[in-house]
Structure formats: C-alpha cells, structure tokens
Amino acid sequence: MDNIGIVVDDLDAAVAFFTALGMELEGEAELSGPCPDQMLGLDGVRTTIAMMRTPDGHGKLELTAFHSPAPIPTPPPAPHTLGVHRVMFAVDDLDATLARLRPHGAELLGEVTQYETAYRLCNLRGPSGIIVALAQEIG
Secondary structure (H helix, E strand, C coil), X not given: CCCEEEECCCHHHHHHHHXXXXXXXXXXXXXXXHHHHHHHCCCCCEEEEEEEEXXXXXXXXXXXXXXXXXXXXXXXXXXXXXXXXXXXXXXXXXXXHHHHHHHHCCEECCCCEEECCCEEEEEEECHHHCEEEEEEECC
C-alpha cells in the first residue's frame, strides 16, 4: 500500500492535527488539469494535497482539500458506517498523545479502554469528522 487518501475541509488544521500525532509533512502540492480530472472522473478539479508520513517512513496519508469542484459535505460517520471505518495509529503514550491532539479538536467517541493485557485503545474524531484510533501496546 502506498497511502490512504482523506478529503478534508481545512488542510492546515488537518496537517496540524496529524503533525501533533507524530506524522511528518513530506510535501504539499497544487493539482489541476487533465490528469486529476481523468483519474477522478470530474471536470475542473483543483486541489491542494499534503502528504504526511509516519515517523518510521512506512505509512502515508494524503490529505486533500478540494477547491473545485466543491467538496460534498456529509455527516461524520458513525463507528459502524459501511466503508472505511477508521485509521489506526500505534502510539507510545496514549494519554500524552490525546493531550497533544485535544487542542486540535480531537474528541473521544467513547472512552479509553484496555484490551486484555495487550493494548490501551480509543477512537476519536479527527479533522473533518474522520475517525482516528490510537493503540498503545502494554503487554
């Protein structure tokens, strides 16, 4: 897998959120013209993308803000909505990570829980309402 793409309504806020999570901004680019039009099956595509990389370099998120056509707003998904459920990140300290993310709008969906003696886990709302899960290995 190369990356996961997420459409966001505020690119700067999304970059700040995922930077606080520990990801690194690899680069930003403006895209328009025949290539994105043909790939997406849309006319007049104009976007800004930010590529975020995990610290180990093995995972990437492509954050995309559409300038045209206008993005289609949808209600934030529930945890049991069909389709892409969430993006999960392994963290060293779940509590410290939550503390860094809260100023960027992160809100827990439920509560921090423990799975047996292996993990502390939680789901939270991230930028544009996406669900982000955090897992801290403890066992």
